[in-house]
Amino acid sequence: xxxxxxxxxxxxxxxxxxxxxxxxxxxxxxxxxxxxxxxxxxxxxxxxxxxxxxxxxxxxxxxxxxxxxxxxxxxxxxxxxxxxxxxxxxxxxxxxxxxxxxxxxxxxxxxxxxxxxxxxxxxxxxxxxxxxxxxxxxxx
Numbered sequence: 001x002x003x004x005x006x007x008x009x010x011x012x013x014x015x016x017x018x019x020x021x022x023x024x025x026x027x028x029x030x031x032x033x034x035x036x037x038x039x040x041x042x043x044x045x046x047x048x049x050x051x052x053x054x055x056x057x058x059x060x061x062x063x064x065x066x067x068x069x070x071x072x073x074x075x076x077x078x079x080x081x082x083x084x085x086x087x088x089x090x091x092x093x094x095x096x097x098x099x100x101x102x103x104x105x106x107x108x109x110x111x112x113x114x115x116x117x118x119x120x121x122x123x124x125x126x127x128x129x130x131x132x133x134x135x136x137x138x139x140x
Contacts, residue, residue: 003045005042006044008040011038038064039064045060054103058097058098059098061096062094065089091125093124093125098121102115103116
């Protein structure tokens with residue numbers, strides 16, 4: 001059996017943010033210096049071999065990613081400056097996880113066969129600095 005764990009903390013200054021804007025019937029990518037943010041969390045995973053060629057693994061993580069004092073963020077919808085301090089950083093789900101089950105077999109002729117099933121979960125995340133939600137995503 002194998003167990004892995006990580007604790008992390010990242011303090012960003014002058015964080016860059018990539019966004020898209022519609023201009024003259026085309027979408028353009030822009031990058032702006034948004035300001036400060038702090039990201040911290042924990043991750044762990046475990047994997048274990050089981051009898052008869054089976055293996056399982058699972059992992060989970062918790063992330064907290066919040067903007068620092070960003071008083072002059074320009075809201076693209078209103079063109080007004082707002083402070084996004086304390087709002088969640090985009091594309092940073094609070095929880096996420098995955099689980100894998102795998103089986104392998106070797107025939108008497110020496111051929112190897114295997115099959116794997118995987119599932120994952122990504123919790124609610126936001127797609128812009130103003131914390132507008134996207135829904136959770138489950139993949140099979």
